[in-house]
Amino acid sequence: xxxxxxxxxxxxxxxxxxxxxxxxxxxxxxxxxxxxxxxxxxxxxxxxxxxxxxxxxxxxxxxxxxxxxxxxxxxxxxxxxxxxxxxxxxxxxxxxxxxxxxxxxxxxxx
Numbered sequence: 001x002x003x004x005x006x007x008x009x010x011x012x013x014x015x016x017x018x019x020x021x022x023x024x025x026x027x028x029x030x031x032x033x034x035x036x037x038x039x040x041x042x043x044x045x046x047x048x049x050x051x052x053x054x055x056x057x058x059x060x061x062x063x064x065x066x067x068x069x070x071x072x073x074x075x076x077x078x079x080x081x082x083x084x085x086x087x088x089x090x091x092x093x094x095x096x097x098x099x100x101x102x103x104x105x106x107x108x109x110x
Contacts, residue, residue, distance in 0.1 A: 035107040036079040
């Protein structure tokens with residue numbers, strides 16, 4: 001199974017996230033998911049939106065060993081991240097995102 005690359009997209013997807021985001025890695029192990037909310041981002045100037053998304057992409061790139069899938073929904077100001085089952089990794093990733101984007105808030109983790 002080929003896992004998707006990190007994708008941070010602005011456009012609305014034609015199919016539900018549950019159909020795009022992987023649930024298991026290439027070895028069949030379940031992945032862990034979490035969401036990060038960035039309140040009010042969609043109302044900001046486009047240059048600030050682009051800077052924020054670029055910062056998030058850079059952070060996620062530092063965790064490429066763990067991040068399997070990531071998608072940003074600008075309409076909802078919501079970042080979805082699927083990671084490999086590494087203890088504590090979601091908190092490391094969220095902490096790094098918050099260092100770069102202080103208004104980012106962890107919404108949910110599974």
